[in-house]
Amino acid sequence: MSTGYQIVVCGSIVPDPLQTLEPIETPAGPGLKNEMLLPAVLDPWAGHALYEAANIASRVPGSKVWLVSLGAKAKLQQVMMTIAQKVSFELLAIDGPASGFVDAHVVAAILAEAIGVIPDLDRSRLLLFGGWESASRGAGVTLQLIGEHLGILDQFQGVDQVNVQADGSLEILERIEGGRHQVSTCLGPPALLGWATGSLPEPRNNPQIGMVNMRTIMPALQRAKAAVLVQDGLRYRSVSPPKQQRQTRIVKDLSAEEVAREIVEWIAQK
Amino acid sequence: MNSAGCESSAAIERQQMAVDIACVGFGPAMGGFLTTLSRSLLNPDGTPRFESPTMPGAPLQVVCYERADGLGFGVSGVVTRARGIRASFPDLNPTQIPMAVPVKSEKLVYLLDPGKASRRSLTLRAADRFLRIFGKFVRFRNEAVELPYIPNFLQKHDGLVLSLGQFNQWVGEQLTSSGLVQIWPGMPTSEPLIENNGVSGVRLADQGTDLKGLPAEGFMFGMDVCAALTVVGDGPVGAVGRQLDAHFGLPKGHGIREWALGMKMVIELREDCSLEPGTVIHTFGFPEPEIFGFLYVHPNRLASVGIFVPSWFRSPVRTAYRTLQHFILHPYLWRHLKGGALKSWGAKSLQESGRHGEPFLAGNGFARIGEGSGSTNVLAGSGVDEAWTTGVHLAEGVIQLLEEKRPFTRENLEEVYVGRRRASWVDQESRVACDSRNGFPYGMISGLLGMALAGFSRGKLAIPARSKSVSKVGSSLEEIYAGRISTAELKRMEAEAIALNLPLHDLIMKRCGWPEIPLDGKLLVSQQDALLMGGSVQAPPGYANHVVFVRPEVCRNCEPKLCVEMCSGQAITRGEDGVPSFDREKCVFCGACLWNCQAETRGEPSNVDFRAGAGGLHSALN
Numbered sequence: 001m002s003t004g005y006q007i008v009v010c011g012s013i014v015p016d017p018l019q020t021l022e023p024i025e026t027p028a029g030p031g032l033k034n035e036m037l038l039p040a041v042l043d044p045w046a047g048h049a050l051y052e053a054a055n056i057a058s059r060v061p062g063s064k065v066w067l068v069s070l071g072a073k074a075k076l077q078q079v080m081m082t083i084a085q086k087v088s089f090e091l092l093a094i095d096g097p098a099s100g101f102v103d104a105h106v107v108a109a110i111l112a113e114a115i116g117v118i119p120d121l122d123r124s125r126l127l128l129f130g131g132w133e134s135a136s137r138g139a140g141v142t143l144q145l146i147g148e149h150l151g152i153l154d155q156f157q158g159v160d161q162v163n164v165q166a167d168g169s170l171e172i173l174e175r176i177e178g179g180r181h182q183v184s185t186c187l188g189p190p191a192l193l194g195w196a197t198g199s200l201p202e203p204r205n206n207p208q209i210g211m212v213n214m215r216t217i218m219p220a221l222q223r224a225k226a227a228v229l230v231q232d233g234l235r236y237r238s239v240s241p242p243k244q245q246r247q248t249r250i251v252k253d254l255s256a257e258e259v260a261r262e263i264v265e266w267i268a269q270k
Numbered sequence: 271m272n273s274a275g276c277e278s279s280a281a282i283e284r285q286q287m288a289v290d291i292a293c294v295g296f297g298p299a300m301g302g303f304l305t306t307l308s309r310s311l312l313n314p315d316g317t318p319r320f321e322s323p324t325m326p327g328a329p330l331q332v333v334c335y336e337r338a339d340g341l342g343f344g345v346s347g348v349v350t351r352a353r354g355i356r357a358s359f360p361d362l363n364p365t366q367i368p369m370a371v372p373v374k375s376e377k378l379v380y381l382l383d384p385g386k387a388s389r390r391s392l393t394l395r396a397a398d399r400f401l402r403i404f405g406k407f408v409r410f411r412n413e414a415v416e417l418p419y420i421p422n423f424l425q426k427h428d429g430l431v432l433s434l435g436q437f438n439q440w441v442g443e444q445l446t447s448s449g450l451v452q453i454w455p456g457m458p459t460s461e462p463l464i465e466n467n468g469v470s471g472v473r474l475a476d477q478g479t480d481l482k483g484l485p486a487e488g489f490m491f492g493m494d495v496c497a498a499l500t501v502v503g504d505g506p507v508g509a510v511g512r513q514l515d516a517h518f519g520l521p522k523g524h525g526i527r528e529w530a531l532g533m534k535m536v537i538e539l540r541e542d543c544s545l546e547p548g549t550v551i552h553t554f555g556f557p558e559p560e561i562f563g564f565l566y567v568h569p570n571r572l573a574s575v576g577i578f579v580p581s582w583f584r585s586p587v588r589t590a591y592r593t594l595q596h597f598i599l600h601p602y603l604w605r606h607l608k609g610g611a612l613k614s615w616g617a618k619s620l621q622e623s624g625r626h627g628e629p630f631l632a633g634n635g636f637a638r639i640g641e642g643s644g645s646t647n648v649l650a651g652s653g654v655d656e657a658w659t660t661g662v663h664l665a666e667g668v669i670q671l672l673e674e675k676r677p678f679t680r681e682n683l684e685e686v687y688v689g690r691r692r693a694s695w696v697d698q699e700s701r702v703a704c705d706s707r708n709g710f711p712y713g714m715i716s717g718l719l720g721m722a723l724a725g726f727s728r729g730k731l732a733i734p735a736r737s738k739s740v741s742k743v744g745s746s747l748e749e750i751y752a753g754r755i756s757t758a759e760l761k762r763m764e765a766e767a768i769a770l771n772l773p774l775h776d777l778i779m780k781r782c783g784w785p786e787i788p789l790d791g792k793l794l795v796s797q798q799d800a801l802l803m804g805g806s807v808q809a810p811p812g813y814a815n816h817v818v819f820v821r822p823e824v825c826r827n828c829e830p831k832l833c834v835e836m837c838s839g840q841a842i843t844r845g846e847d848g849v850p851s852f853d854r855e856k857c858v859f860c861g862a863c864l865w866n867c868q869a870e871t872r873g874e875p876s877n878v879d880f881r882a883g884a885g886g887l888h889s890a891l892n
Contacts, residue, residue, distance in 0.1 A: 016888060018806035020613065034570070037368050037436065039340055039890050074443055078340060081446060082456050204477040204490050204812060205457055208287055211333070218449035248798045 003168075004062025005189060006122050007053040008115050009089070010130035010146060011046025012071040012098040013079045015039070023239040030101045030239040040075040042083050045131020048198035052162065053129050054087030055200055060164060065089040066121075068114055070107060070135075071098035073224050080217050085210035086203040091220040092118065096227030100135060103234045104142040107135050110227050111142075112149030123150070125189050132157045132194030140194070147192035154186050157194040284491040288324040291668070292472050292497035293334035294459045294511075295504030296341050298434070298654045299640025300334060301441040302661030303501060305358055307332065308450040310669045320672045323498070330672070332451040333495065335474065337458040337504075337859070337883065339808045342439030342890035345616035345858075347534045347564050347576045349373060349550050350652060351429040353695070354659030367440045369433035369568040369891070374548030376427050378420045381556035381563070381600050384413040387783035388558045389585075389750070391713055414553075414602035423649055423702070423725035424552070431548060431566045433536070433574070434654065435890040456810065458882040460492055462500065462510050464517055468634025468680070471496035472510060475813060475882045481854070483814030499678040501664065503640040503657075506621035507861030509882040511642040515629050524629070528622035528648075528707065529865040533590040533615075533838060534576030535598070535804065536568075536891045537793060540609035543571065551603075552651075557596040557784075558583060559714035562651070565603060572613065572891070575603070579836075580622060581865065582710040582717075584745035587835050589775040590617060590862075591797045595787045598794070611792045614891035615804025617838035619861040624648035625704040631691065632683035639664050645696060649703030649725055656696045663690040702729030709733040747778075747830065755781060764829060771844045774830045797840050801856060805889025807839065809855040816883025817842065817863055822849045824869050824877045833863040833878060859886040 015021055015038040022033040032038065042050070050067060057063035066089060069076055073095040080091065094114055096102075115121070115128070128147060135142040140157065147155050158175035165171055168188050173181040175196045247266065251259075291307075293300055311329050313319050318329035325331055338344075356362055364370040382398050383390065390398065401410050408415055420427075445451055458475040471494060478489035502511050506529075520526075539545060545567045553563040560583040566574045577597050579590045598607055621627055621641055628644030631637060639645070639660040646653035667686030668678075676682050691697050702724060709720025712733070720733040747760045755763075755778070763781065767774040780786075787794050801807060819825050826848040833842050833850055838860040845851030867876040 016806070018802075018888065020803060037891060039342065039888055077443060077446055078342075078439070081341070081454060082339065085454055085457065201488065201811075204488055205454070206490075207333070207335075207454065207457065207474065207493055207495065208285070210454055211287075211452065214449075214452055218447065221447065222449075248796055248802075 004060050004064065004125065005056060005127050006064055006125045007057060007127045007129055008066045008068055008118070008121070009046065009050045009053050010068050010111055010128070010134070010143060011043055011050055012069045012135065013040040013075050014043045014098065014100070016041050021241055023241060028097075030236050031099060035099070036072070036075070040079050042079050043131055043134050045134045045195060047083075047202070048200070049129040049131055049193070049195040050083070050089065051087060051200045051203055052195060052198045053127070054089065054203070056127075056162070056164065057088075066092055066118060068092045068094070068111055070094045070096050070110060070227060072096070073221060076224075077221055080221070084213035084217055085205040085207065088209055088213060091217045093220050093224035094227050095224045096229060098135070100137045101236065101239075102229055104136045104139065105145060106229055108142050108145030108149060110229070112146045115146070115150060123190055126150075126152070127189050128152055128192040130194055132159070132196055143192065143194045150190075152190045152192045154191040155194070156184065156186070156192065158196045159193045159198070160196050161199050162193060285493040286496060287493055288496045289331040289333045290322050290324055290497060291330065291332045291499045291501060292495045293332070293501040293503065294472055295502070295508055295640075296334055296336040296442065296453055296455070297344055297438065297503060297505060297640055297657065299503040299643075299645070299657035299661040300501070301438060301445075302354065302358065302658035303503065303639060303665045304332070304334065304445050304451050304453070304661075305441060306662045306665030307668060308445060308448050310665075311450045329450065334451065334453040335457040335459050335472070335495075336453065336455045338886050339456050339810075339884075339888055340439070340890065341442035341453060341455055342435040343887060343892075344434040344438050345532070345534065345618045345887065345892040346434035346654060347532060347566060347574050348432040348434050348437070348654050349426045349429055349564070349566050350432065350655040351426055352655050354655045354662060355430075358658070358662060364430055367432065368436040369570075369572060370437065371431050371547040371567075371569050373427055373429050373431060373550050374546055376420060376425065376550040377552070378417045378424065379551055379553045379602060380415045380417065381553050381602055382413045382415075383556050384601060385783060385785060387779070388556065389754075389782075390559055391715070393715055394559055412602040412605060413600065421722065421725055424651070426550060426652075431550060431568055431574075432654070433568060433891055435892045437654075439890055456884055458813070458884045459504070459510050460882040461513055462502070462517075462636065463494060463496070466634070469500045469514070469636035472500055475884065478812045479814045481815045486812070488812060498635065499668065500636040502636060502638050502642065503661065504642060506641050507619050507859075507864050507880055508642055509880070511629070511638065512880075514636070514638070518630050518633060520627075520629050524626055524644075526621060526623050526627040528581050530578040530580040530620045530622050531590050531617060531836065531838065531860060531862045532576060532578050532620050533594050533617040534574055534892065535594065535612055535793075535800075536614035537573050537575055537607060537610040538613050539567075539571045539573055539606065541571070543606055543610070545573065545606050553602075554714075554718070556600055557593045560710065560717075561593065561597075563597050565606070573607075573610075574892075575607065578620065580710070582707075585750045586745065586747055586830050586832050586868065587773070587775040587778050588832070589773065589835050590838060591800070592776065592779065592784075592787065595794055596784060599787070607793065612795060612800065612803050614889040615800045616887050616889065616892040617858055617860040617862070619865065620653070621646060622648055622707065625700040631688045633680045635678055637664050637683050637687055645700070647696075647699050647703045649706040649721060650699070656700070659694065659696050660691060663687055663694060663696075666690060704729070705732035705735065708735040711736045751778070751782075767830070768844070773835050775835050801839055805887045805892075807856055807858060808885035808888045809857070810884050813884045814881070815852055815854055816859075816881045817852045817854070817857065818879040818881060819850055819852075820877050820879050822847075824874065825849045828868050832866040832868050836862040836866045838862060854883065854885075857883070857886070859883065
């Protein structure tokens, strides 16, 4: 039996947060104006989870990484062209909304079901990764619910680092208040890790990794089934993006202290 | 560029990969090439029609590398007759393409200068006075005259209004979902691999470098991608195309003489705006006589509004952003645009030499397509459809060679690709257009007359060209502003700009009577806010600066610094000791710095090296 990890990363796409995002009410519930026109990126939380997964897989022989994504197929395809150059993984795509407005219980059930039927997945070696606040508008519940569906009892949230110990146990650093970490030791898989920012930089683009990944990614996208989303009773009374106030001033040769003082004064005026 | 080719890779632990066809740059030309090629790669039963020599048993391995972070980040104001695009998609339904709509109405409008701040010749001022006096007879309204007639060669009435970003994205989605070709965004190509006077592939940019290109954390040599055929479609300022030009030269008599900077905004129109989707307005005469403008209306109350600042507008303090804002504020346009909101913004260099700038279209192991291959029709002001069609021509030729099992030699590519191109409407119309802009260096009226002469005579007549390259005809500030600003005052302003570390154009525009822009925070915003609101510039870490000032001493003594004045994103600013400083986190890859280097006007080589870089403006609406 392999001693490698079976790492399943739940991660999907989000509209590029640097674009101007304007919430609107659509027939299907809250959405973003011209959402399909906006560039999408991999959810940054999930991105950290994916890069950490690939890093562990590269250090533990016999490991394998899956990326399970619920999102609009066309947008997933766009984002995969970038992500697939960075790390090796096998994609499991589910066609559906990635707006964050679908009930977290519904999303979790769909993702858990998809993970549950991955062929040859050894659940005793399963590490379930994802962004700790993903697919829930920051509520941080979706990944936990997936773990519960899959019967994973060891769950860690706000993870910034995991160290694989010589005895196979996992030392996990979870983010807590004051910039400190809670250090836990987990005997090993199965375990669920909801990642914060991790500690790895974004990997370089590697054309060879891309070519290998693409052999499985495009068939996976073609096979993607439409998710059946049953929104039972969830209603949004209002939706608004975080308020933005922009004021630009170009300065040169200001010290960091002076810049900081100006920013504090500006915030205090608001 | 690397002249040792794939053979040298091992010496410095450079990774190497072999594919069958390597493509550089994903724009409309590459869209046409890959769309046409991919349709011929499989037999009806799904088996490979052409077996890959580099991967036996597999279909042909076709890989395309694009510098931008996505496939939808091109910039262009597109109204096109779409003849080539429609030939590729006979059942094209514009509603399938976001922001696409058939042209519904088309106007050609002469804009007068309501503030009288622009540089107008005596003739033009007299013409303006005439129009104002006899306005009721010539439909003079809102400081503009709608021309009663649009010459055939300018008309786009049977065409489409497109967003280039959305169109590229639409094409890219279909291509990648086919699984037959691979397109990799975020992967800049630094140079062609030149071997035995041919091209054997491309070298990708080094990653994990500092800004100077020196190895840093995670350094990785750019991979050599070896291919029997390299297709170069990296646009007018692409690193690979320009290095091919440098190595192989241009055909006798050809030269890239004219450029323009196109800058546009995508504006969400106010709810009660009466402009209908498909409305197309072409303008000339304002903000400066030499500047052409446009307003194209997309569905869902979106409009593309932009200008072209040409190299024959010889002011050494020409700029684009503020000029675009004055364009938007012209009464003829402002009545529609007032109350709108900026949704996107972008800029690009346009190779305006057309056929005169055509490089060698094919050589051993390579072929050139698209704007960088001189395909733009400078009379019709049309480039997207022409670029697409050159890609189609190449793909048809490549399929022929594959079927006949002939190699990608210069002779073979010239026969099957260049031959097709020469026999096509693209080439025939580019011959008509090639001398049509000769008149502009003499002035705006002679420029328009030259266009009319070439257009109506089907290219048989044209105003003679100036002997020197337009962009290399130096014009001093004193010459440009003679009679308006004294030499002494210009010197004072120049000194003030240097002292304040600011571009000179704002000071001069103010002195000439251009009003301050009434910023409203929604549509009229500072240039830095446009960088934030109109998309976002992606500058992934680990890549070197792609704009390099080669000989600092040349820049130190150069005033005014046109690279600073023309920089679309204010990424180039006055640096210490007079040497410009470059901030890649603001660079939108317009490439204006490349052709605005003043060293060329003094007969020296350009002091700006515009290299391969990653990222750029991140907005798919342009």
